[in-house]
Amino acid sequence: MICLSLRQLSALFFCIILIGCQSSPSTNGKTSTVARGYQPEPDTDEAGLWLVMDQAEKDLITSGKLITDVRVTEYLRQVICRLSNDICEDVRIYVVRIPYFNATMAPNGVMQIWSGLLLRTENEAQLAYILAHEIAHYRYQHSLQIFRQAKTTANVLAPFQVVTIAGGVSYVGSLAQIGAVGTLMKFSRDHEREADNGGFEMAVAAGYNPHESAKVWEGLEEEKDALDESAPSLFLSTHPSSGERVDTLKQRAIAATKPGNGWITGADRYNEVIDPLRFQLMSDELRLRRFPATQILLDRAADAGLRVSEIKFFQAELYSARAEKDDTSKAEAAYRECLKHPDAPPEAYRELAMIYMKSGRGQQALPLFENYLAQKPDAFDRSMVKAYIQRIDSEDN
Amino acid sequence: MKIIWVGLVFLLSGCSSTYNLVEPGQVAVCDLYSVKPSIRWSEINKGDVRLWTVDGAQLESIRFISGIREGVSIMDITEEKHETPFRANMSESELVDAIVDAFSLSGAQQVKARDLRPAQFGNLEGFRFELGFMNEDGLNKEGVVIGTIVDQSLYLIIYTGTKIHYFPMYASEFDNIVSSIKIQKNH
Amino acid sequence: MTTIERFTHVLAVFPVVFIAVALFGCAQTQVRQKADHYEPKQSVSVLLMPVDIELSALTAGGVREVRADWTEKAKILVSEALRNQLQQHDDKLLDYVEPHDAEVLQEHTQIIKLHGVVGTTIMIHSLFPTTVPPTKKNTFEWSLGEDVSSLRETTGADYGLFVYIRDSYATAGRKALIVTSALLGIGVTGGTQAGFSTLVDLRDGSVVWFNVIRKQTGDLRTESAAYSAVEELIEDIPL
Numbered sequence: 001m002i003c004l005s006l007r008q009l010s011a012l013f014f015c016i017i018l019i020g021c022q023s024s025p026s027t028n029g030k031t032s033t034v035a036r037g038y039q040p041e042p043d044t045d046e047a048g049l050w051l052v053m054d055q056a057e058k059d060l061i062t063s064g065k066l067i068t069d070v071r072v073t074e075y076l077r078q079v080i081c082r083l084s085n086d087i088c089e090d091v092r093i094y095v096v097r098i099p100y101f102n103a104t105m106a107p108n109g110v111m112q113i114w115s116g117l118l119l120r121t122e123n124e125a126q127l128a129y130i131l132a133h134e135i136a137h138y139r140y141q142h143s144l145q146i147f148r149q150a151k152t153t154a155n156v157l158a159p160f161q162v163v164t165i166a167g168g169v170s171y172v173g174s175l176a177q178i179g180a181v182g183t184l185m186k187f188s189r190d191h192e193r194e195a196d197n198g199g200f201e202m203a204v205a206a207g208y209n210p211h212e213s214a215k216v217w218e219g220l221e222e223e224k225d226a227l228d229e230s231a232p233s234l235f236l237s238t239h240p241s242s243g244e245r246v247d248t249l250k251q252r253a254i255a256a257t258k259p260g261n262g263w264i265t266g267a268d269r270y271n272e273v274i275d276p277l278r279f280q281l282m283s284d285e286l287r288l289r290r291f292p293a294t295q296i297l298l299d300r301a302a303d304a305g306l307r308v309s310e311i312k313f314f315q316a317e318l319y320s321a322r323a324e325k326d327d328t329s330k331a332e333a334a335y336r337e338c339l340k341h342p343d344a345p346p347e348a349y350r351e352l353a354m355i356y357m358k359s360g361r362g363q364q365a366l367p368l369f370e371n372y373l374a375q376k377p378d379a380f381d382r383s384m385v386k387a388y389i390q391r392i393d394s395e396d397n
Numbered sequence: 398m399k400i401i402w403v404g405l406v407f408l409l410s411g412c413s414s415t416y417n418l419v420e421p422g423q424v425a426v427c428d429l430y431s432v433k434p435s436i437r438w439s440e441i442n443k444g445d446v447r448l449w450t451v452d453g454a455q456l457e458s459i460r461f462i463s464g465i466r467e468g469v470s471i472m473d474i475t476e477e478k479h480e481t482p483f484r485a486n487m488s489e490s491e492l493v494d495a496i497v498d499a500f501s502l503s504g505a506q507q508v509k510a511r512d513l514r515p516a517q518f519g520n521l522e523g524f525r526f527e528l529g530f531m532n533e534d535g536l537n538k539e540g541v542v543i544g545t546i547v548d549q550s551l552y553l554i555i556y557t558g559t560k561i562h563y564f565p566m567y568a569s570e571f572d573n574i575v576s577s578i579k580i581q582k583n584h
Numbered sequence: 585m586t587t588i589e590r591f592t593h594v595l596a597v598f599p600v601v602f603i604a605v606a607l608f609g610c611a612q613t614q615v616r617q618k619a620d621h622y623e624p625k626q627s628v629s630v631l632l633m634p635v636d637i638e639l640s641a642l643t644a645g646g647v648r649e650v651r652a653d654w655t656e657k658a659k660i661l662v663s664e665a666l667r668n669q670l671q672q673h674d675d676k677l678l679d680y681v682e683p684h685d686a687e688v689l690q691e692h693t694q695i696i697k698l699h700g701v702v703g704t705t706i707m708i709h710s711l712f713p714t715t716v717p718p719t720k721k722n723t724f725e726w727s728l729g730e731d732v733s734s735l736r737e738t739t740g741a742d743y744g745l746f747v748y749i750r751d752s753y754a755t756a757g758r759k760a761l762i763v764t765s766a767l768l769g770i771g772v773t774g775g776t777q778a779g780f781s782t783l784v785d786l787r788d789g790s791v792v793w794f795n796v797i798r799k800q801t802g803d804l805r806t807e808s809a810a811y812s813a814v815e816e817l818i819e820d821i822p823l
Contacts, residue, residue, distance in 0.1 A: 437718075451719045
């Protein structure tokens with residue numbers, strides 16, 4: 001009941017990674033597919049897998065890591081139902097507050113979407129193609145195949161070891177705690193091809209713009225290239241590509257038949273739902289201290305015409321956190337840009353005030369600190385800020 | 398996992414006792430200051446970090462972290478690149494962020510800082526904030542952090558304990574220790 | 585500083601602790617401890633707390649994989665054995681009932697989790713004397729806090745019996761666990777097991793009795809192993 005700890009559950013090894021690509025048992029195209037209301041026979045190994053996944057789901061719910069915003073989960077449900085009416089009723093959607101890109105669907109119907117993903121899809125179509133890919137993995141029971149194959153070999157390893165072996169030890173600390181069960185399964189290239197095909201067909205049939213299908217993968221590659229080897233992409237590691245993926249998707253996009261009333265791209269609707277989350281998502285992203293990748297995201301946000309004050313704020317925060325040569329003056333300039341906008345986040349006032357205060361411009365800092373307190377009366381550092389104000393006041397007297 | 402394993406092996410393999418006893422009375426923590434505990438504490442002393450406990454570090458502990466210089470990661474939890482390094486011009490909020498991150502990296506969950514405010518560190522100006530978090534198994538813990546920056550170096554005293562029983566049990570002794578901070582004359 | 589963090593972090597890494605426990609066999613140390621003031625009375629009521637148990641598979645890489653299905657099975661068997669064997673004592677045994685109130689359930693969950701940490705600390709101290717802080721030498725004073733009174737309120741029980749078991753088994757065909765330690769070159773085969781039980785006074789949360797399993801008692805998914813594990817766990821329990 002109460003017994004399984006989060007951290008130890010994260011090592012639930014029914015979700016097994018095979019290191020070194022081993023080809024999956026599925027040979028000629030799709031194997032058994034999962035239909036609505038599917039339940040495994042009791043006493044089968046699949047049932048055992050479900051039991052484990054069900055327990056993991058319970059722990060996920062109590063992990064404190066869920067983003068429970070109903071608008072977001074409902075929106076995701078709508079997209080999923082549009083993609084696959086069949087699984088619409090069986091799927092349980094969880095948005096998990098982890099700043100890495102990931103989406104998975106466990107054999108028992110639990111879909112996890114990590115918050116890092118929501119920063120990296122720009123519209124509903126891009127989101128749909130990724131979700132469709134994962135739904136295809138679920139449909140073709142790829143996880144079960146991996147699990148079965150792993151049982152017959154002695155080489156079973158921790159789910160999170162796929163990234164430790166890829167060199168990203170940093171994942172272990174944060175991810176091992178949050179019940180990342182069933183989410184770090186490394187699919188084979190055969191699985192990937194199947195899921196690419198099946199997913200693509202699903203999303204096209206639902207009317208989503210196929211020219212958006214490759215963009216998320218390209219974006220992930222761009223980020224991966226910007227960072228060095230010690231920070232591999234978790235999603236790319238678990239979804240290996242033979243390199244043809246992007247080209248294949250692009251070619252298929254050209255060949256696809258456009259429906260009468262045009263393709264759905266859904267940028268507006270997507271932004272409407274995700275907009276209120278972005279501040280928290282970007283804050284989480286910045287704390288990873290992967291500045292080249294974060295810079296790419298900021299540039300993309302600017303290109304997409306997202307909220308300028310927020311973009312400027314996080315640009316400034318990036319410079320502050322990076323703290324390389326000249327970054328302080330860059331940060332100052334960016335905060336000032338940010339504050340030209342009436343919807344600037346309250347923190348921007350405080351941050352610029354701190355820069356002024358530290359550089360002997362206390363008088364300029366005063367009104368900014370006051371503004372911060374006025375906008376955020378319950379700030380966790382209000383006592384500290386009041387002390388700064390007093391200090392500046394007394395220095396002038 | 399293997400590194401941690403070796404560490405435990407080392408600790409338990411019966412090398413000479415790792416703890417020494419701290420009796421009540423004035424005791425030097427580092428070059429900067431001394432404190433005056435009013436009860437006995439068991440101490441592990443590693444130079445720039447001293448750990449005090451009565452019952453065992455997993456139940457409660459006071460960590461004195463002293464003299465962290467520019468560019469060094471504050472709690473040195475891991476060898477990760479993305480542990481925030483200390484900078485002498487960091488604001489208190491930035492320090493809070495860095496410490497919260499360090500806790501998270503070390504396995505603490507849902508780490509939340511509360512009520513950052515100025516506080517005395519002996520006769521020096523410093524800061525204080527409270528922490529709430531959970532260990533890897535979801536056990537609630539509480540913490541208090543006191544700190545100051547002197548001569549471009551960071552000094553912290555971090556008290557943590559299980560929210561049930563052990564943290565409350567030594568909370569007033571911790572406050573007593575903080576009030577007793579005596580800065581050495583040459584600072 | 586790194587070393588300190590590693591040491592204290594290490595003490596939180598339970599799986600590692602248990603593997604180490606089995607490896608180093610133990611000098612004859614005190615494994616059963618009782619609070620000085622505690623005297624076994626006639627006929628008290630004892631609340632059987634839900635057994636905090638986890639069974640896992642030990643892989644070639646030496647990593648533990650928790651298995652929910654194994655754990656479920658073992659939990660049932662151990663709980664049954666506990667009940668059966670405690671019948672021999674002339675005490676009222678009360679079963680724990682999960683409260684409906686989510687907040688109260690959380691409180692109880694926290695107490696059980698605290699028991700895991702307190703018990704593990706006592707266990708490490710019992711088995712490895714060099715880890716005992718000087719402030720803890722020659723005293724047996726541990727507590728789960730006064731919040732345990734909420735357990736007493738709902739059931740009227742005088743004492744709570746808490747059991748904690750972590751156990752791992754070699755998966756079929758796995759290679760021997762290799763200890764890559766600079767200090768020791770011991771190879772270990774087979775699984776490891778560790779567990780402890782405590783008796784807690786529900787009036788004030790004080791731990792009045794503690795016992796740790798030291799033998800390997802086999803596969804806890806089987807009735808016989810569960811039975812003998814419980815036998816050892818509650819041996820000489822002062823009830």
